[in-house]
Each structure stands twice: as structure tokens, then as C-alpha cells.
Amino acid sequence: MRASAAPPVLAVHHAQKRFGAVHALRDVSLEAHRGEVLALLGDNGAGKSTLVKCISGVHALDEGEILLDGEAASIHSPSAARRAGIETVYQDLALFDNLTPAQNFYCGREIAFPAWLPRGLRFLSGRAMDREAAAVLERLRVNLPRFDAPVALMSGGQRQAIAVARATVFARKVVILDEPTAALGVRESRRVLDLIAQLRAEGNAVVLITHNMEHVIELADRAVVLRQGRKVGELKPNRANQQELVGMIVGAEA
């Protein structure tokens, strides 16, 4: 098992998924490595979301397997995926508008004591959670105007940053970002892109779904293109092959 270098942190082998008559994934394989941004590209209905949902435990694969650090992982629910170290930030962000950033960070995995009580009956360590969350945001250079206000009062970019930062705290292996800049303006997108670069610099494996070619060329170390459930290409995106990439996505011959 030590033949080559470290195995990829995430590997999908020969994934197949059908929804009734729809063949959503046809023999898709891909790998993601630490310290790398992998772009997952494709037109609407190409199978990106299905693939991501299989990796994050929302759907189960019909055939094929998912390996984490070279070992087969059984990911049968979102919480199992989370326990395995895979964090996914969907477009709805799954934030609690009525809670502060730190409360959002730890919602569902609160730091609390004493350990002998059932989880729900433990007492919150509010200060510890505030401190940890502040440290993470500082490290990721996310500036929030207020730390004690509910996230309802924060902008789209700030909310996105909070959701991404929360994912990175708990993602021991992979962070999946589903169109993180789709709802944002230019300046706010900029900050989220910087944040993604920061995640990579810290050694996370980032899987990025986006429709924005500029972002792909700027950030992605590799791009995997899906079309009609098949993997139709994999390359290192740059200015020179941008047209080729777009051609793969829409299915036109280059």
C-alpha cells in the first residue's frame, strides 16, 4: 500500500447512480488531493450535484466506491459523511439566521460540559466556542463587523464566509463548496475566492462546483468535466485551454 506517494484523500471509483430511468452517473471516477482545489464542471443536469450528494451522504451510490485516504468508506448519511471528515457547503448555507457566528459554528457539536451528562443536558461553554470561532475566522482572514450579532444582520459574502469557515473547522479531509459565489457580487466573490485559496494553502482538499470560468482558471489546480453523467475530461485549466474546457462542458467538438 506504500507503493506510490500518499493516496488521494478522496477517491471515487466507477460511480454509478440511477434515478428510475435517468442514468445520473455513468462510471465516474475522480481523485482529490490535499492542498488542491478540484473544480467540478458541467452544465445543469450533468451530474455534478448527484456526485456531490453521493460523496456527502445524501444519496447512496448504486455501484462503485468512495475511498478516503485509500480506505473504503461507507457513507450512508450526511452525518456519517461529516464524521468521516467530509464537510459540504450547499447553496442554502445551512446557517441559523437567529444565531451569532460562533453559535453557528458549533451548532449541533457544541462544546459543553460535564461529559457524563447526555449531550442535550450539558451546559454550554460559550466563551470557549467564541474564542475558537474567533481564532478560526482570524486565521482565515474573515472580517466580520460584529461577532455578537445574529448572522441575519450580515451580508451574503459574510454569511458565505461563515459557512465555509465552519466547514473547514470540522472537515478533516475534504471541503465541498457548491457554487459558493453564485449569489454574490463581484467584491464579495473576491473575498470568498481568497478564502478558498487560503483553505488550499492550509492543506485542505477543496472540491469546488462553479459555473464561473474565470474562477476556475484562477483557482482550480485540476478540473473534472461531467456531461450527461459521464466524465468527459480532466485537465489543468488555464487561459490557453479555456475554450477546450467550455467545449467539453457544452459538448461541442473543439
Added chain:
Amino acid sequence: MRERTNTASISPTGGPAVGGSAISLALRLLSIGPLLILILLAAVIRLLTPNFLKPANLGNIVAQTAVIAIVAAGQHLVILTRGIDLSVGASLALATVIGGLVFRVADSALLVTLAMLLTGLTVGAINGIVYVFGRLPHPFIVTLATLSICRGLALEFSIGHTTMRGMPDAITVLGESSSFGIPNSFFVVFGVAAIVLVMAKAMVWGRWIYAVGGAPEAALEMGIPVKAVLVSTYMISGLCAGIGAVVLAGRTAASSPLYGNLLELDTIAAVIIGGASFLGGRGHIGHALVGALMIGVIRNALNLLNVDVFFQMIAIGLIIVVAVQADVLRNHLEARARAREAASTP
């Protein structure tokens, strides 16, 4: 006017202040609004009728408000989860009747109290279990059903009696008498409020309540045991109705299937008037207490002023409209603050 300047000086607590201080000031004012209105209301009523602030009358208000406040403490937890509990008044009545039946068999304050608390807890558990495991879209219907069932059972069990006289001494002392010049029921309210406060604000369970009310889908995604949280919340609401039953049965030294009529509306009104959000996820026990007190004060004042009882209902209805409007205004202001935040991002 003085309150205005005070709140302005408090507002930039912790961290750099947000731009748009007018909006954040307005949000602050909205959050302490109900308390200000209560104080203002008390001052106006004092001018109209000097009897209002006499200790005996204040004791009256506390005694009359206690039941609403206790049951509203449970209702506020339910509303925090985006729910509603319509059964509290009827389950309170059923609890007093079952307590009354137990009293006929055994003159034991302990047994009677336990019977009432267990009745409330059971009704709450049924509400929660049917709501969650019946996969109902909203708790309105199931708690409406238990309202009807409990009222019917209470009438059935009390065969022909609209009141069943008699309660163990300890319970009447709790409901009726005073210690250190303060009605004992006040201490019950205080105890319930303190426990609810700790559970909601200091314990993981409370954080989950806010999470479920704030974003139910996200709560599931984040691995919060949503079903257990909901069932336990309705159980606590039922338990509060049971505690209210003990206090009311004690105050009247009787039980009745007619007790708690429209109490569900009073408690919901208290929580909303107090400033909690009907949309869930926002509010605290202080809102329930201030709202309950406001209802108690208005009823008391209109009594003192010999105003027709119908006007009490109209007045409370009007205040509910204002409170809900304030909630809408708050959401609007928050959206404005969010837009401003996005525009000012460097």
C-alpha cells in the same frame, strides 16, 4: 426621551459598530420596546387611578398573572421552535379535575400535585409524539385536537359539576397565601422562569431549540436530534400547564373543567406581545413574563376603571396587532442592515 439617549449610548457594545446606527438603534428600541410600554402603561394607569400601585392591588395583579406567566413560559419554548400549543388551557382544566378526583380519594398534597403535573406532561408528550412521528406539517391541528379531547375528558370526569370544591391545605397555601408580603404564586413563577431561563440559554438543549426554530432544515443537516427536541419541548409546555393547574386550583381551592378557558390565547398573546417572534427562533423568557404582566396590568386597570370587560378583549387584541407589526418591522430593518452591510464591504 431619556430612554432614547440611554439606548444610544449602550448600542456600540463590543466590536466595531456597524454603519447605519439609526437602524441598529431602532432594532435596540424594538427589543426593549415591550418593557418600555409596560412601564409607560403603569405610569399612565397610576395617574388615572391611584389605587393601582397600592401593595394590595399589586399582589392581586401578581396572583392573577401567575397562571398566565407560568404557562406562557412553556408556550414561549414551543413558539421558539416555530410551533404553537393550543392545548394548554384545556390540559390545565383536565389536570385540576384529575387532581380533584385524586383529592377525593386521598387528602395528600403530594399525590394531588403529582397527578396534575403528570396530566400536563402526558398531554404534552402526546402532542409532541403525534406531531413529530405523525409527520404533521404543523402542530396547530394536533394541539387543537388535544384541546378538544382534554376539555371533553375534563367535563366527563367531573360529571355534572362545574366546580369540585376542596384542595389539600399545602396547595391552597401555595396558590392563595403570601410570604414576606409577596404572594406565594410569585415564587412559583420565579422558579419556573429561572429554570426555563437556564435550560434555554445555558444548556445545549436550549441552543437546539433556537436552532430548530431558526432553520429546521439546517438543524437536521447539522445533526441536531430535531425529533427529540420537539417532543421534549411540548412535554415541558404540558408540564408548565400542570404547574399552572396546581397554582390555580390552590388559589381557588377547587378544580373545574371550565378552568383555563382561552388560556392558550392569553399565553400566545403574552409571548408575542412580550416581543418574541411568531416566526420562531427569537425570544426569551423575559418576553413571556413582560407580556403576561402586560395582559395582567391591562385587565386589572380596566377593572379598576370600571371599563366594560369587552374592552379588555379589544385592547389586548389591538396590542397583539401592534406586537406582530413590530416583529415585521424588525425583520424589515434587519434586511436593510444586511443590504447596508453588503454595500459597505471594503
